[in-house]
Amino acid sequence: MQTMQGIRVIEVAEWTFVPAAATVLADWGAEVLKIEHPEHGDGIRGLISSGIVPGAAGANFFVEQQFRNKKSVGIDISTETGREILYRLVEKADVFITSMLPDARERFGITFEDIRKVNPKVIYAKGTGYGPKGPDSRRGGYDGLSFWMRGGPAASMTTPGEPFVMQRPAFGDFTGGMFIAGGIASALFHRERTGEAVEVDVSLLGQACWMLSPDMVASMLYGAELPKGNLLGAPNPLVAPYECADGKHLQIMMLQAEKFWPQFLDAIELGHILEDERYDTPEKRAAASLELHTTLTEHFRTRDRAVWMAALQPTDCIFGAVQSPLEVAEDPQVAANQYILPVDHPEYGEIRLTSSPVQFGGEPVEIRNAAPEVGADTELTLVDLGCSWDEIAAWKEKNVIS
Missing domain, CATH: 3.40.50.10540 (Crotonobetainyl-coa:carnitine coa-transferase; domain 1)
Incomplete structure (x- = not known):
């Protein structure tokens, strides 16, 4: 049109x-x-x-x-x-x-x-x-x-x-x-x-x-530059890219961690964590975020990215492949x-x-x-x-x- x-x-x-x-x-x-x-x-x-x-x-x-x-x-x-x-x-x-x-x-x-x-x-x-x-x-x-x-x-x-x-x-x-x-x-x-x-x-x-604007407005309100760093140890381990067994990366992007936490863990076969009292509240998970990041990092490295994506596909979880421009050009969603x-x-x-x-x-x-x-x-x-x-x-x- x-x-x-x-x-x-x-x-x-x-x-x-x-x-x-x-x-x-x-x-x-x-x-x-x-x-x-x-x-x-x-x-x-x-x-x-x-x-x-x-x-x-x-x-x-x-x-x-x-x-x-x-x-x-x-x-x-x-x-x-x-x-x-x-x-x-x-x-x-x-x-x-x-x-x-x-x-x-x-x-x-x-x-x-x-x-x-x-x-x-x-x-x-x-x-x-x-x-x-x-x-x-x-x-x-x-x-x-x-x-x-x-x-x-x-x-x-x-x-x-x-x-x-x-x-x-x-x-x-x-x-x-x-x-x-x-x-x-x-x-x-x-x-x-x-x-x-x-x-x-x-x-x-x-x-x-x-x-x-988010950086600038926050900096002006707080009177200081926002801190910079990587996602390792951030309060939410469900917002991070994870390396898989084939060297490819999978981005997990669930800002509402509490909403997705159970189905996410079940999908990637870590459901036993749901029973662990160290992580049974959002506050505990935030305090132990570095431990959870480490656990997830090690776990995702055990299988290829395609396997993890297939496991997460039936869920409501928000995730996607980290891609290069050439990979994006062949993305079926781009083609569709x-x-x-x-x-x-x-x-x-x-x-x-x-x-x-x-x-x-x-x-x-x-x-x-x-x-x-x-x-x-x-x-x-x-x-x-x-x-x-x-x-x-x-x-x-x-x-x-x-």
């Missing part, structure tokens, strides 16, 4: 944070025109050739994942003619989305005021590192810095005295893209109801504050819900991409086209705009478009 069908989005953004938001809108059915430099395109296209990211058969997984369902329009907006072409596209757009820094927005004539002069009804959305106000509002940022390091997740997830845990590629960008997409959807709804087009702003730093979808690629054949997570009407996202090459849709887009072939040829001659 394409809930954004009929909405046109102009994307003037690079890398992943803001383009990921446009990908979500495209998945929901919006027509997304990705404006790229006519020669080198979005900077993320160069990650393979520059050696920063290893490529598989030449494929750039960033490009394939976040450029799908979009059209690439090559325009040099640093030129006056390029900006005039962009403005003509904006005239017929519903959303303008950008990741450009304030200086670049001013230089290219794409500030909120510039775009609003062209189309007063357009939703103007921007993704930034640090928000629209404050001493660092004009500074650049990436998710590895603005979100992960400065925003707190790295410090929160790193064991004291150990090197900082590094985030996975674009981890903050893809989650942040969902926030931007949600903000745009809300702004479109507001415009539909009131006629007013509002500006949308999401920052990587603000996103980190929201995602770490079509969280990974195939797409025919003109160069690589069938490839699989992850779906954006929101589904409407029980239908999965539709991937209508693979990631386009730079400027692949320029000519048809400009013809649809009413430009003549003579104009297009002249602009190509001047390297304004590709």
Whole structure:
């Protein structure tokens, strides 16, 4: 179900944070025109050739994942003619989305005021590192810095005295893209109801504050950082990953330990513990949590994970396999819900991409086209705009478009 069908989005953004938001809108059915430099395109296209990211058969997984369902329009907006072409596209757009820094927005004539002069009804959305106000509002940022390091997740997830845990590629960008997409959807709804087009702003730093809100609010209330450590010896032994005989791990996740305790022990053949007076109340179990962790750790190591999962399956217990990304890709639950979808690629054949997570009407996202090459849709887009072939040829001659 394409809930954004009929909405046109102009994307003037690079890398992943803001383009990921446009990908979500495209998945929901919006027509997304990705404006790229006519020669080198979005900077993320160069990650393979520059050696920063290893490529598989030449494929750039960033490009394939976040450029799908979009059209690439090559325009040099640093030129006056390029900006005039962009403005003509904006005239017929519903959303303008950008990741450009304030200086670049001013230089290219794409500030909120510039775009609003062209189309007063357009939703103007921007993704930034640090928000629209404050001493660092004009500074650049990436998710590895603005979100992960400065925003707190790295410090929160790193064991004291150990090197900082590094985030996975674009981890903050893809989650942040969902926030931007949600903000745009809300702004479109507001415009539909009131006629007013509002500006949308999401920052990587603000996103980190929201995602770490339990830590931050607790720390502010208590006046100290929350303690860090592993789950060994935590009050509830039913919230922990346990290693099995085959080296695989099983996550037990029962926050209401009292509710699940009897059936859990019976399922894993430790029912005799129910008769042990050392553990016959929640208070006693909390006091003896280290002993229980040790007992469960040793017990789970006696059989393979599949055996334990089969034993727990008939119960109401909350549990699951600890999986790598490649294992998740083959998870039958992922397949059943079509969280990974195939797409025919003109160069690589069938490839699989992850779906954006929101589904409407029980239908999965539709991937209508693979990631386009730079400027692949320029000519048809400009013809649809009413430009003549003579104009297009002249602009190509001047390297304004590709």
